[in-house]
Amino acid sequence: MKRIFKYLMMTVLPAALFFHSCETTELEDLASPNALSADLADADLLLNQVQLNYLGSMINMQGTSSDLARLTAMFGRNYYENYSSGTASSMWSNLYSGMLPDIEAIELQNGDDNLLAYHLGISKTMAAHIMMLLVDSVGDIPWSQANNPSEYPSPMVDDDADVYAAAFAMLDEAESYLQSSGGGSDLFYGGDAGKWIKLVNTLRMRYHLTVGNYAEALAMDNIIATEADDLQFNYGTQELQPNTRHPFYNSDYTSGGAAYYQSSWLMDLMDGDEAEWYGGGGITYPGLGNEEDGAAQRAVTTDDPRRRYYFYRQQWVTPGQSAMLFAFDAGPWVWPLSWGGNSADTEDGVRLQCSLQAQPFHLEFTPDGDPTGASAGMKGRWCANFLGYWGRHHGNDEGTPPDQFSRTAFGVYPAGGSFDNQPDIPNWDNFGGLGAMNDGIKGAVGLGNGGQGAGIWPIHLASYSHFMKAEAAMWLGDAATAATLMEAGMNLSFQKVLGFSSLDPNADSNYFATATEVSDFVALKMAEFNAAPLTSALDGLGWPVEKDKLDILGEQYFVAMFGGANDAWNFMRRTGYPRTLSRGIMDNVESGPFPRTGTYPTGEISANPNILQRQDNTTQVFWDNGATNPAN
Numbered sequence: 001m002k003r004i005f006k007y008l009m010m011t012v013l014p015a016a017l018f019f020h021s022c023e024t025t026e027l028e029d030l031a032s033p034n035a036l037s038a039d040l041a042d043a044d045l046l047l048n049q050v051q052l053n054y055l056g057s058m059i060n061m062q063g064t065s066s067d068l069a070r071l072t073a074m075f076g077r078n079y080y081e082n083y084s085s086g087t088a089s090s091m092w093s094n095l096y097s098g099m100l101p102d103i104e105a106i107e108l109q110n111g112d113d114n115l116l117a118y119h120l121g122i123s124k125t126m127a128a129h130i131m132m133l134l135v136d137s138v139g140d141i142p143w144s145q146a147n148n149p150s151e152y153p154s155p156m157v158d159d160d161a162d163v164y165a166a167a168f169a170m171l172d173e174a175e176s177y178l179q180s181s182g183g184g185s186d187l188f189y190g191g192d193a194g195k196w197i198k199l200v201n202t203l204r205m206r207y208h209l210t211v212g213n214y215a216e217a218l219a220m221d222n223i224i225a226t227e228a229d230d231l232q233f234n235y236g237t238q239e240l241q242p243n244t245r246h247p248f249y250n251s252d253y254t255s256g257g258a259a260y261y262q263s264s265w266l267m268d269l270m271d272g273d274e275a276e277w278y279g280g281g282g283i284t285y286p287g288l289g290n291e292e293d294g295a296a297q298r299a300v301t302t303d304d305p306r307r308r309y310y311f312y313r314q315q316w317v318t319p320g321q322s323a324m325l326f327a328f329d330a331g332p333w334v335w336p337l338s339w340g341g342n343s344a345d346t347e348d349g350v351r352l353q354c355s356l357q358a359q360p361f362h363l364e365f366t367p368d369g370d371p372t373g374a375s376a377g378m379k380g381r382w383c384a385n386f387l388g389y390w391g392r393h394h395g396n397d398e399g400t401p402p403d404q405f406s407r408t409a410f411g412v413y414p415a416g417g418s419f420d421n422q423p424d425i426p427n428w429d430n431f432g433g434l435g436a437m438n439d440g441i442k443g444a445v446g447l448g449n450g451g452q453g454a455g456i457w458p459i460h461l462a463s464y465s466h467f468m469k470a471e472a473a474m475w476l477g478d479a480a481t482a483a484t485l486m487e488a489g490m491n492l493s494f495q496k497v498l499g500f501s502s503l504d505p506n507a508d509s510n511y512f513a514t515a516t517e518v519s520d521f522v523a524l525k526m527a528e529f530n531a532a533p534l535t536s537a538l539d540g541l542g543w544p545v546e547k548d549k550l551d552i553l554g555e556q557y558f559v560a561m562f563g564g565a566n567d568a569w570n571f572m573r574r575t576g577y578p579r580t581l582s583r584g585i586m587d588n589v590e591s592g593p594f595p596r597t598g599t600y601p602t603g604e605i606s607a608n609p610n611i612l613q614r615q616d617n618t619t620q621v622f623w624d625n626g627a628t629n630p631a632n
Helices: 004-021 045-070 089-110 117-138 160-181 193-211 214-219 245-254 264-270 433-439 462-475 479-503 516-531 549-560 568-575 602-607
Strands: 231-234 322-328 330-334 456-460
Touching: 045 089, 045 117, 045 456, 045 568, 045 602, 089 117, 089 602, 117 160, 117 193, 160 193, 193 214, 193 462, 193 568, 214 330, 214 462, 462 479, 462 549, 479 516, 479 549, 516 549, 549 568
Parallel strands: none
Antiparallel strands: 231 456, 322 330
């Protein structure tokens, strides 16, 4: 089977990886076992295609969910225009044109001896997952009449709750096949039927949490709970014939620079409290001195030790933002000084147009807006982040300036890129002045840098399971259990992420997160969670006057989901949290209603007169209780 898979990877995987950048790609255009001659369309090829369609669907869903959750930068100001017919087109095609026909073909070959039980067990598990994700995305979808073109050439949609129930029942079928299979071969778990059964139970837990069976979700066992059980796709380092590298790496590590913009909200959340970094809170700087190379230990515990793994900085400061540096054998100093915030040397209309612009009126006096006090004159996160983190705000649809070698790129996790060796506080003396400092940064992105793309696509990690159970505990009013589960989820996330430093041969171990830094950060967040109220009010501009427990839980769940945020959108619709998300670059009038669902694929609407396109994105899925996040 490995030989067959190698052949299939050469023809299918490059197209599967393309889904993230072009969500309207139709799978009918790709090589498919259904189009192969009868002697080649064997069960192994069919199974491989089911798995690749599954991966492609996860990439499709991640693009929508992570943008809405501010884990990646959403391009485009209007929600309906952003998430119209392309929202779930790849998933739709993958399920109806790919997975279901292939599963039916495997069933026909299975026979009375049940030799293909493993094939059917994992295929039905993946299909059930996609069915639920598709319902989450668009609501009512065809099921009872689907894939029966002779009798139903234009299938009607079924009630979304009925399709969810059918997916749940399919998990029972999948488990029965897996229990009788004795194992096999696959792309994710290497033939381990026991791990697939853990995924079946994890999807049952997800089902119960989504529909509101919180006690059942909390009680579910034999799930993905340790790193050894993580469901992920592993990428390689090969560039051509086929390109097996991570899609994010392919986009950001090129001779032309980085393509993606990172989320200003996520970077701001992870780079710590600016006032504490600058010493405004009376914080000392343990371990900070005039180090010869300008390196420094983290000054405070409010910055997340995962940030050097998630993000790779190409600059040490962003236009319109202050930074710190060592100079004249002393420091750290803040540069530029707060009263120089509007001086020419902090503005760059070519690479960062917003550095010349006034803040949007609706963001004034909010955490997104320009700062006041000691940092007056600097730009807020709606335009720039400090410490050299260079991204974009939610909804910013400005054109692409020549900042490909300035913007922050994907790092070593999960993309297999570069670990960030950039000093947080550079040393003026060592670099010979400001101009030389800009030439002395650790390096821009480039072909073959870092881990050469040998990252992962996280589909469901053990940390996610613990955060899901923590949410269930909160719904049941058990904050103590939620705290225990949240702490476990955070520790599993750190365990996963920090192991990726070994992918980059040029990673500087002086900047690796230490056990003490991790434990201090986790302890800080747990102290915040335990001290936070169960609920808190909103101020006049819609921001929480203080974070409550679900705000903190939601933030840490989202951080852990970076790179594989398929369930972030569900969390937002289910809970209305975290309320601390950035507001859009435009106000709610121009952005329109936050999507409760997307719309149906244009191709399906054109071909099937029994499916009517909805004209808005406010239709609620059956499980959606209408919880509203004030950020949207």
